[in-house]
Amino acid sequence: LAKTTQPISMDSYEGQEVNITCSHNNIATNDYITWYQQFPSQGPRFIIQGYKTKVTNEVASLFIPADRKSSTLSLPRVSLSDTAVYYCLVGPLQAGGYQKVTFGTGTKLQVIP
């Protein structure tokens, strides 16, 4: 099972780009990388998912190097509403595949005015 390591916390000023890196040295061939966002008193919410290279959606970008042993979530021009905990998950995309996936403590991002 791929273990993930993220920074415990990060601070950023409004309007800056934020990059959160996740290490997953023993990622398996059929594993995908997925990032979730959690606000206080809410369940985590899907942000972005990728397998390799770069993925971009309306919210974020995900950069995955060729060796796939790490990934970086990039949030452009953060606002106060981006203050949340961000989780990096690594696991297979198969039916029920997430039973083997564990959530770590995530990265607590604090956006400062």
Next chain:
Amino acid sequence: NAGVTQTPKFQVLKTGQSMTLQCAQDMNHNSMYWYRQDPGMGLRLIYYSASEGTTDKGEVPNGYNVSRLNKREFSLRLESAAPSQTSVYFCASSELSGYTFGSGTRLTVV
């Protein structure tokens, strides 16, 4: 567009009481999960159901039981609540692309 619905949202129990947390999803997902989240911690998997008719233990199953009633519903039962079970409980469902979580049940055991 309900997604995953959990009831109740809040509950206070006395030690030794029992209760069932309900979860239903309307996305036709095969897999469903129950997590608990303690203050300042990540989510820990209690039980999961990979498909209708199957359930299996996760990381912290002691003190809990589950029932996958049908494809839509997955309930979590506390037979004899303990203060250590005070937590926020999240239900989730998934298909190939990732989880959808409910809004949580905040449970306090006194």
